[in-house]
Amino acid sequence: xxxxxxxxxxxxxxxxxxxxxxxxxxxxxxxxxxxxxxxxxxxxxxxxxxxxxxxxxxxxxxxxxxxxxxxxxxxxxxxxxxxxxxxxxxxxxxxxxxxxxxxxxxxxxxxxxxxxxxxxxxxxxxxxxxxxxxxxxxxxxxxxxxxxxxxxxxxxxxxxxxxxxxxxxxxxxxxxxxxxxxxxxxxxxxxx
Amino acid sequence: xxxxxxxxxxxxxxxxxxxxxxxxxxxxxxxxxxxxxxxxxxxxxxxxxxxxxxxxxxxxxxxxxxxxxxxxxxxxxxxxxx
Ligand SMILES: [Zn+2]
Numbered sequence: 234x235x236x237x238x239x240x241x242x243x244x245x246x247x248x249x250x251x252x253x254x255x256x257x258x259x260x261x262x263x264x265x266x267x268x269x270x271x272x273x274x275x276x277x278x279x280x281x282x283x284x285x286x287x288x289x290x291x292x293x294x295x296x297x298x299x300x301x302x303x304x305x306x307x308x309x310x311x312x313x314x315x316x317x318x319x320x321x322x323x324x325x326x327x328x329x330x331x332x333x334x335x336x337x338x339x340x341x342x343x344x345x346x347x348x349x350x351x352x353x354x355x356x357x358x359x360x361x362x363x364x365x366x367x368x369x370x371x372x373x374x375x376x377x378x379x380x381x382x383x384x385x386x387x388x389x390x391x392x393x394x395x396x397x398x399x400x401x402x403x404x405x406x407x408x409x410x411x412x413x414x415x416x417x418x419x420x421x422x423x424x425x
Numbered sequence: 426x427x428x429x430x431x432x433x434x435x436x437x438x439x440x441x442x443x444x445x446x447x448x449x450x451x452x453x454x455x456x457x458x459x460x461x462x463x464x465x466x467x468x469x470x471x472x473x474x475x476x477x478x479x480x481x482x483x484x485x486x487x488x489x490x491x492x493x494x495x496x497x498x499x500x501x502x503x504x505x506x507x
Binding site: 279409 | 435440468471472473477480481485490492
């Protein structure tokens with residue numbers, strides 16, 4: 234009897250693999266640097282789900298459950314990247330976005346984005362992806378954690394091992410840089 | 426008055442904090458005051474929100490590619506485990 238029970242369970246699990254791998258991979262690929270890393274994370278999420286399948290107990294849909302496991306795996310990935318001293322070694326000098334008086338420095342003052350056109354969303358996603366790639370790893374980690382941990386700042390600080398003050402400083406710097414990068418791309422694009 | 430005046434640097438930081446949770450009343454008021462008179466920070470606030478939205482939506486907008494070989498790999502990886 235136990236054998237039969239296991240066969241059924243595995244067959245059902247394999248159906249989950251077929252049904253959700255595509256969506257999970259697509260999600261992961263936009264949230265880590267390398268496609269190969271995304272594939273590894275999705276696979277390890279499925280392995281973790283299989284090994285912890287007794288905890289599933291149908292309290293949520295398989296999809297929701299698999300996504301929550303994947304999000305934890307991606308968060309682990311960024312936590313490690315953040316704590317990697319090699320990555321920290323390349324800490325960029327904070328570009329002079331602000332003057333000594335704390336105002337936006339000339340040339341860095343945010344201006345409205347002249348956006349329009351039906352392909353706007355797709356274009357914005359492309360700009361964002363390009364700019365995320367340009368962001369140093371530990372800054373990207375700080376940004377990714379915001380969404381992987383559902384904006385729970387206390388939990389994020391705990392995971393990264395930093396103070397709240399430190400976190401606010403880092404995420405706002407990362408965000409200022411990300412915004413300016415996207416702005417530059419929009420401006421360039423408008424001139425074409 | 427001095428304490429009411431935020432720098433743009435601080436305003437950008439508070440904008441970020443506010444996207445996690447509501448700010449304490451005094452800081453919330455300071456930020457509101459600042460963005461009322463500072464066009465740069467107004468644009469920053471709007472765009473920061475837009476970026477957050479894009480960050481949250483990632484991975485739902487692109488077309489799905491077939492993942493057959495990967496599914497087989499995952500199933501193979503699981504088959505070795507009980
Ligand atoms: Zn300002």
